[in-house]
Amino acid sequence: MTGAGSSFEALRYEVADGVATITLDRADALNAFDRRLKRELLEAIRAAGRDPAVRVVILTGAGRAFSAGQDLRERQAPDAPPLATVLRDEYNPLILAMRRLEKPIVGAINGVAAGAGASIAFACDLRIAAEAASFILAFGRIGLVPDSGASWFLPRLVGPAIAAELALTGDPLAADDALRRGLVNRVVPAESLMDEARALAARLAAGAPRALALTKRALDRSQEAGLEEALANEAFLQGIAGSTRDHAEGLAAFVEKRPPRFRGE
Numbered sequence: 001m002t003g004a005g006s007s008f009e010a011l012r013y014e015v016a017d018g019v020a021t022i023t024l025d026r027a028d029a030l031n032a033f034d035r036r037l038k039r040e041l042l043e044a045i046r047a048a049g050r051d052p053a054v055r056v057v058i059l060t061g062a063g064r065a066f067s068a069g070q071d072l073r074e075r076q077a078p079d080a081p082p083l084a085t086v087l088r089d090e091y092n093p094l095i096l097a098m099r100r101l102e103k104p105i106v107g108a109i110n111g112v113a114a115g116a117g118a119s120i121a122f123a124c125d126l127r128i129a130a131e132a133a134s135f136i137l138a139f140g141r142i143g144l145v146p147d148s149g150a151s152w153f154l155p156r157l158v159g160p161a162i163a164a165e166l167a168l169t170g171d172p173l174a175a176d177d178a179l180r181r182g183l184v185n186r187v188v189p190a191e192s193l194m195d196e197a198r199a200l201a202a203r204l205a206a207g208a209p210r211a212l213a214l215t216k217r218a219l220d221r222s223q224e225a226g227l228e229e230a231l232a233n234e235a236f237l238q239g240i241a242g243s244t245r246d247h248a249e250g251l252a253a254f255v256e257k258r259p260p261r262f263r264g265e
């Protein structure tokens with residue numbers, strides 16, 4: 001196991017077997033995002049992007065919460081920057097970095113994900129939730145609107161009616177309901193959460209990295225596109241994927257009836 005992140009204080013960053021595991025580590029404050037945690041999470045995502053040894057990222061939280069969102073104590077400080085500035089300078093680059101990362105992110109949602117903590121869970125590619133996890137669009141409870149991508153991700157993940165209910169009421173969505181609504185991919189007992197996340201990450205890490213990156217891009221672009229544009233984009237991305245050595249390796253492995261060995265080339 002290597003640690004690119006000896007400089008990290010508010011999170012842990014560990015790389016093993018092609019998987020970077022990022023653990024938000026402010027358990028006493030339910031992993032609320034102060035300025036340092038936001039900065040370090042952005043750095044960790046970028047470090048994972050740069051490291052060719054990393055093929056998949058797992059994002060989770062220490063203790064009983066995934067994240068309680070913005071650190072509200074920091075927000076109350078007299079010198080706290082305006083909300084719009086915090087979003088433009090801190091949260092928005094983080095969400096964009098997660099979506100632009102050319103590697104899948106598996107959210108291992110270990111407990112409550114509230115406010116921007118929920119948004120960051122939504123920005124993962126896949127979510128596995130512990131049975132006690134929940135999602136709370138807590139923004140309205142403190143007189144704010146959904147941010148950090150929540151208003152974009154949620155209707156796309158659960159549909160407009162449920163998104164409106166969650167955003168307008170601020171009611172928690174329990175893990176089982178989140179599974180029924182399609183917000184999470186699976187729900188598992190807390191004690192097996194990380195094993196399940198690592199097993200899923202290992203499967204993804206064995207895939208063709210370029211194809212996974214292009215698939216992530218295709219799915220994101222499809223949210224914005226009409227069918228004609230999506231078809232054109234698929235053809236463009238397939239042109240890239242089809243010219244990789246991994247594609248040739250996949251074909252050879254099929255014909256030779258053996259597992260492929262993808263190298264990200």
Ligand code: T3D
Nearest residue numbers: 028029030032068069070071072073075086114115116138
């Ligand atoms: O700059 C900007 O503001 C822009 C960005 C905004 C994006 C946002 O995220 S806005 C939404 C911010 N988040 C919230 O409003 C959620 C606040 N927290 C809660 O509603 C509850 O804590 C939870 C529902 C998440 C969990 O409830 P519970 O009963 O399990 O735990 P608790 O007792 O409320 O919290 C435990 C501790 O964590 C407690 O500290 P203490 O008393 O033991 O010293 C509590 O103060 C602390 N904590 C929880 N959430 C936050 C927090 N500390 C700082 N910031 C928090 N968000």
